[in-house]
Amino acid sequence: MVLVLWLGALLGLAAAGGSAGTAYSAVLSLPGTDSARAHDLLAEAFPERAGDTDTVVWRTGPGSSVRDASVRDRIEPALQEIAALDGVGDVASPYAPGRAAAAQVGADGRTAYARVTFVRQAAEIPEDLIEKVVGTARAAERDGLQVELGGQAVARTEEPPAGGSEAVGIAAAAVVLLLALGSLFAMLLPIVTAVFAVGTGTLATMLLSHVTDVPEAAPLLGASIGLCVGIDYALFIVTRHRRGILRGLDPGESAVQALDTAGRAVLLAGGAVCVALAGMFVMDLRFLDGVVIAAALTVGLGVLAAITLLPALLGFLGMRVLSRRLRRLLAASGPEPEEPGGLAARWAGFVERRPRTVAVLAVAVVAALAIPLLSLRLGAADQGGHQESTTTRQAHDLLAEGFGPGFNGPLQVVVDRPGPADTAGLVERIRDTEGVARAAAAPPSAATATTGTTVIEVVPTTSPGSRETDRLIDRLRGDVLPQAGADAHVGGVTADFKDFAAATSDRLPYFAGAVVALGFLLLLAAFRSLLVPLVAALVNLVAAAVAFGVLAAVLQWGRGTEVLGLGTEILGLGTEGAVAAFLPVVVLSMLFALSTDHQVFLVSRVHEEWVHTCDNARAVRVGLAETGRVINCAALFMICLCAVFALGGDLEGAAAGIGLAAAVALDAFILRTALVPAVMRLLGRANWWLPARLERRLPHLAAPRRRAEGSRATGPGGPRSPGRGRPGNPPPADPPRLGGRVHRAAGGLRGQSVRGRARVRHGGRHPRHHRGPGQGAARVQRIRRVRRLRPVRRL
Numbered sequence: 001m002v003l004v005l006w007l008g009a010l011l012g013l014a015a016a017g018g019s020a021g022t023a024y025s026a027v028l029s030l031p032g033t034d035s036a037r038a039h040d041l042l043a044e045a046f047p048e049r050a051g052d053t054d055t056v057v058w059r060t061g062p063g064s065s066v067r068d069a070s071v072r073d074r075i076e077p078a079l080q081e082i083a084a085l086d087g088v089g090d091v092a093s094p095y096a097p098g099r100a101a102a103a104q105v106g107a108d109g110r111t112a113y114a115r116v117t118f119v120r121q122a123a124e125i126p127e128d129l130i131e132k133v134v135g136t137a138r139a140a141e142r143d144g145l146q147v148e149l150g151g152q153a154v155a156r157t158e159e160p161p162a163g164g165s166e167a168v169g170i171a172a173a174a175v176v177l178l179l180a181l182g183s184l185f186a187m188l189l190p191i192v193t194a195v196f197a198v199g200t201g202t203l204a205t206m207l208l209s210h211v212t213d214v215p216e217a218a219p220l221l222g223a224s225i226g227l228c229v230g231i232d233y234a235l236f237i238v239t240r241h242r243r244g245i246l247r248g249l250d251p252g253e254s255a256v257q258a259l260d261t262a263g264r265a266v267l268l269a270g271g272a273v274c275v276a277l278a279g280m281f282v283m284d285l286r287f288l289d290g291v292v293i294a295a296a297l298t299v300g301l302g303v304l305a306a307i308t309l310l311p312a313l314l315g316f317l318g319m320r321v322l323s324r325r326l327r328r329l330l331a332a333s334g335p336e337p338e339e340p341g342g343l344a345a346r347w348a349g350f351v352e353r354r355p356r357t358v359a360v361l362a363v364a365v366v367a368a369l370a371i372p373l374l375s376l377r378l379g380a381a382d383q384g385g386h387q388e389s390t391t392t393r394q395a396h397d398l399l400a401e402g403f404g405p406g407f408n409g410p411l412q413v414v415v416d417r418p419g420p421a422d423t424a425g426l427v428e429r430i431r432d433t434e435g436v437a438r439a440a441a442a443p444p445s446a447a448t449a450t451t452g453t454t455v456i457e458v459v460p461t462t463s464p465g466s467r468e469t470d471r472l473i474d475r476l477r478g479d480v481l482p483q484a485g486a487d488a489h490v491g492g493v494t495a496d497f498k499d500f501a502a503a504t505s506d507r508l509p510y511f512a513g514a515v516v517a518l519g520f521l522l523l524l525a526a527f528r529s530l531l532v533p534l535v536a537a538l539v540n541l542v543a544a545a546v547a548f549g550v551l552a553a554v555l556q557w558g559r560g561t562e563v564l565g566l567g568t569e570i571l572g573l574g575t576e577g578a579v580a581a582f583l584p585v586v587v588l589s590m591l592f593a594l595s596t597d598h599q600v601f602l603v604s605r606v607h608e609e610w611v612h613t614c615d616n617a618r619a620v621r622v623g624l625a626e627t628g629r630v631i632n633c634a635a636l637f638m639i640c641l642c643a644v645f646a647l648g649g650d651l652e653g654a655a656a657g658i659g660l661a662a663a664v665a666l667d668a669f670i671l672r673t674a675l676v677p678a679v680m681r682l683l684g685r686a687n688w689w690l691p692a693r694l695e696r697r698l699p700h701l702a703a704p705r706r707r708a709e710g711s712r713a714t715g716p717g718g719p720r721s722p723g724r725g726r727p728g729n730p731p732p733a734d735p736p737r738l739g740g741r742v743h744r745a746a747g748g749l750r751g752q753s754v755r756g757r758a759r760v761r762h763g764g765r766h767p768r769h770h771r772g773p774g775q776g777a778a779r780v781q782r783i784r785r786v787r788r789l790r791p792v793r794r795l
Contacts, residue, residue, distance in 0.1 A: 002312040006196050006305070013203035022206050025213040025290065033499040034477060038414040038491025045414075045453030051089060051118035052125065054151025056082075056137045057395045059111045059402070061144035066094070066105055066112040071145060078140040079114055085136075087129045090117040100440055111402030122152035123216060130157050134391070150383055150395030150408070152493065158390050170195070172640030173231050180633045181238070183323040189238050189313055194230030197305040198223050201298030208297075214290035221291055221586065225593050226298030228641070229273055232597050232634045233266045233306035239630050241314055242321055248335030251321070255314045263307050265604035268526050269597045270303035272519055276592040279515035280585065283507045288585065295589070340625035348624040351674065352617055355681040362675035369666065370545040372552035377467070378501035378581045383408070400463075406437050409464025409494035410457055411473065416487040417452035426484050430458055433480050435472035437461040464494040473498055501581035508584055515592050516540060523599075525698045527607050529688050535679055536599045539671050543595050547587050547663035551579050554658050583656055591663050594638060598631045598672045606680065607688075616684050624677045635668030 030036055058075060060066055066075075076095055083091040092115040094104035105112045116133060118125050130153050141147040170191060177187040205219050240262040244254030274296045280288045319327060330336075340348075351358050386393040399407045415426065423441055430439040438459040458476070462468040473490055481488045516537045523533035556579070606623030610616060642661035680687050690698075 002308055003316075006200075006309050010196060010199050010203070013200055013207070017203045017206040020207060020210060023209045024216045024218070025209070025287065030285070030496075030499055030503055033503070034489050035491045035495040035499045038412060038489035038495070041414045041416055041453055041489065042412065042455065042491065046455065047089070047119065051120045052122040052151065052153045053115055053117045054133075054149060054153050055113050055395060055399065056116060056147065056149050057111065057113045057398045057402075058140075058145060058147045059398050060146075061110075064144065065109040067109065074140045074142065074145065075112075075114075075147075078136050081136050082116060082133050085129060085132055087119055087125065088116060088133070089119040091115070092117075100442075103438065103440070106402035108402070111398055113399060113403075113407075116151075118153060122156065125153050125156075127156065130154060138391075146394075146398075148391045148395035148398060150392045150399070154395075155383060155386070155392050158386070158392060168641070170227070173227075173637045176633055176637045176640070177231075177235065180629065181242075181323075182325070183321065185317050185320050186238060186242065186322070189310060189317075189321070190231045190234035192313065193234040193305045193310050194227050194302065196309055197230045197302040198226045198298060201226050201294070201301045204297055204301075205294040208293065209290075212290060212293065213287065214294060215287050218291045218294035221589070222294035222298040224641070225273075225277075225295045225590055226302050228590075228594060228634070228638055229270070229299055229597055230302035230305065231637060232594075232601075232630075233269065233302055234310050235633060236266060236601055236627075236630050237262045237306060237310055238314070238321065243626070245319065245322060246326065246330060246336050247338055251318045252315070255311055258314075259307065259311055261604075261608060265600055266303055266306050268522075268604065269600040270299055272522050272596040272600055273299050273593040275518040275522055276515045276596055277589060279511050279518065279592075280589060282510045282514040283504075283585065285503070285507075291589075295593075299593070340622060342625075342629075344628040345621075345625040347628065347673070348621045348677070351624060351677045352621045352681055355678040358674050359678040359682065362670050362678065365670055366542055366546060366666070366675075369553075369662070370542070370549040372556070373545050373549040375556060376548050376552040376579060377556065378505055378579055378584070404437055404459070404461065405463035405466075406460035406469070409469065410459050410492060411476075411490055411495055412492040413456040413458055413476065413481070414489050414491055415454045415456065416489075422484075422486065423454050423456075426481075426486055426488070427456055429480055429484055430456060430476070433472070433475060435461055435468055435475070460494075464497070469494060470498055497581055504581050504584060508588075511585070512541065512544060512588065515588075519592075519596060523603070525700075526600075527603060527688075528690050528695065528698065530690055530694075531683055531687055532603055532607075532680070535676060536596075536603070539599070539667075539676055540592060540595050543591055543663050543667045543671060544588055546666050547591055547659045548579075548584065550662040551583065551587075551659040555579055583659065586656055587659050587663070590660055591667070594634075594664060595667045595672075598634070598668060599676070601627045601630060602672055602676065610688060616687060617681060620677050620681050624673060628673045631668050631672055635664050638664045 056079070058066065058071075060068070060071055064071070066072075072095060076093070079091050079093050079095075082088060092101070092104070094101050094112045094114060104114065118129075134149055134154060134157055137147055137149055173191060173194075174187060177190060178184070181187055202219050202223055205214060205222060208214055237258050241251075241254050241258035244257050245251060249257065277292050277296050277299070280292050314321060322330070339345075383392040383396045386396070388394075396408050413426075413430065415423065427439055427441055430436055436458055438457075440457055442455040442457060460466075460469045460472050462472075473495055476490050481490075519540070520533045520537045523536055524530065527533065602623055605627050606619045609622045610619035613619060639661045642657040642664065
């Protein structure tokens, strides 16, 4: 029935989405900025020039010129055909009369360009119109005549097809899960669950775009986060279910226990991820609201699929969730001991024995990777970082070679109602400004006489991502334009990126602070501890610092590009480069979501063991041994998905993939499986300290369930045996059979303190009172300290 309901929901949403289509918001604006004001004035005075401006560039072979009749006869008809297309506002040709047109031919006479201005912004232009422009221009190409196109709109035609990264991610997840679980059916369970969640979430986002503003990037980001956490949640439950079967539980009882323990952790993790995503509201960037809605919706559906669809699939498979080898081993040797084994258990034991060494080494690695963060600079990422085979990259290189690097990011100074003399004087002032290669007023139009608005095109001497270009924009806004007494504003794509980078830099600390604070409060209520959520908050900040440190080292310092096979000439790296302004928001949102999952998985299992044994060292060791493999598998899958973006060939994707892959790898292999367990081992019982006044006021969110009777964990004194409760009390009566061993164990221990429940499992004695060989006087001292402890309050 559950499977039928999920299939019906998926097919119903697909039908509704297919008939309704999408209405994604395409305008990413920052109201109140100087570039936004320039765009508003330009749209009011020159509607035909207010849209995206792209470039057609052509270059002739040696011994010829762009002014040759053979070249002109091929290029001019193509430009006229482009100008006649519906949606194209203006085409500025170098073959038009006037000095401005003549300046569009390079000094060597072999390179020329034409500006194609659309009536809409790049994200709003229909793709078929862009393809017509590209096809018309490229049709003029012949031997000895190279024609390329650049610009934001043209770049949309070179984007990879939708769903490609998700498909590669699913394939990578299948390989990782098959190697980790060793069973085809077990491998399919997390993937099927995540596919249902991501499919319904994406289709629901399509429908939501009709009632609220949802940007085009929202489905991609939501699907990426949903796919990662969906597989994480299902893998965590499946792993706990398989462990229960291997320890002697029936498949049905094991599924109940897995859902009662790992399922609760999944609910908590999903809530924590949604809280992390909600932190983007603090950025006060309205176009991010739709991203939050899409991602949170997909994550919520991933949690719902993990606790409803996955148990139904587990019931359908039964024992087939184990591989044939494990089923034969279980039948021949019987249930395995509860004490975990394998590589993860050996590593957990090493962390337990050498916590200081592990913590010091982990901090050293983290500090080394985070140092480049000090030189991180946000800014514009031009198309020089695209693949060399793309037309946008070829156009970028031709313009930089023929006219200088500044031609790839011209500025637009929009002046409101100047006089003719004022305009000429302002143009001269701008030309004399340091960092300006060229400045010229745009030809007047019919609207100029009515509105009185003038546009001055300014070409910097440096590339769009250069620090000197940022300084030029600040110089124009702060000195040149105010001193001229003009009501002028600096706009253009480069100025837009700079304003977005400034807004992101100013609000990013609030975003990180809100995410950390909300996550701290949630984990505080869940685990009834002050230090556990505090450690989680600090580690999350460390992971973010490492992510940005790696970005700065690779994209600005050029470190590690040879190892990655990405040359600096491909990525546009170097000390002059800048990290794209949108990357911190994307990387932080995905990183906080994944790191919160890992933290909840680890600490929930540690907390569960602590509640049952009151032994912090054992709790940390068992928790790390049983969750480390899940965390590492999830990290490997995410790293494979990030590698798809890192090797995709464009600067933005490579930067996001490199930064996120490095952060996820460090978070899983160093922070969550080394630093956090080592710190928790060193803190000891202080991990679980909480002031009594705060304890009474906090709500109970995710208290772990009581251990099943079938569990046979061995402690210092040997296997646990059922006892008779506190001395002098009669043995508890067996409750009615409600649901197998889980309910019998819970009924037999209900109403007793943590110490009392521990005594039940150790024949009436507290586990700390067991004396093993070689323990001697130190053991006696520990027993005396335990006797002085106050009883732990009842759950």
